[in-house]
Amino acid sequence: MNDWSKTESLKYLRDKVKEVKIAMLTTYTPEEGFKSRPMGTADIDDEGNIWFFTNECSHKASEISVENTVSLTYSDPNNHTYLSIVAEASVIDDKAKMKELWNPFIQAFFPKGLNDPKLTLLKIQPTDAEYWDSSSSSMVVLFNLLKAVVNGKQYDEGKHGNIAL
Numbered sequence: 001m002n003d004w005s006k007t008e009s010l011k012y013l014r015d016k017v018k019e020v021k022i023a024m025l026t027t028y029t030p031e032e033g034f035k036s037r038p039m040g041t042a043d044i045d046d047e048g049n050i051w052f053f054t055n056e057c058s059h060k061a062s063e064i065s066v067e068n069t070v071s072l073t074y075s076d077p078n079n080h081t082y083l084s085i086v087a088e089a090s091v092i093d094d095k096a097k098m099k100e101l102w103n104p105f106i107q108a109f110f111p112k113g114l115n116d117p118k119l120t121l122l123k124i125q126p127t128d129a130e131y132w133d134s135s136s137s138s139m140v141v142l143f144n145l146l147k148a149v150v151n152g153k154q155y156d157e158g159k160h161g162n163i164a165l
Helices: 006-020 059-067 095-101 138-151
Strands: 023-030 033-038 052-054 069-076 081-092 119-133 159-163
Touching: 006 023, 006 069, 006 119, 023 059, 023 119, 033 052, 033 059, 033 069, 052 059, 052 081, 059 081, 059 119, 069 119, 138 159
Parallel strands: none
Antiparallel strands: 023 033, 023 069, 052 119, 069 081, 081 119, 119 159
């Protein structure tokens, strides 16, 4: 991916995030260490910012107020696609943006909808991203694994690299 333009890199990132949708968000505090939890992606915008809805009183919001460097991991084992993203996170109370990103799925977590006083957004601004993508069927991956074992050679994982941000 080193020869991709920033536009092409962002398109790849956007496509993969939209494909996988669920990320593991990892925060860190000196007192409690690393904490991870699954998060449903609300959107990834044209600049590469990743948006999530959350409760402003949640542990993750508190942890981000102490240390705003976070990690996101997107994993799609069925398609052999993986993303690891390091980012800066911020809690954003922007009702217009919430309205823009709202979808019925969010209602399950916030029954009061957009009027929920605890509803807020996490804006994740990636600073570094890495990908692994074999884009092969499970049968092809299994075949290539077996071929590597039989031939005594290292398995070719497919494409891997950094995403220029």
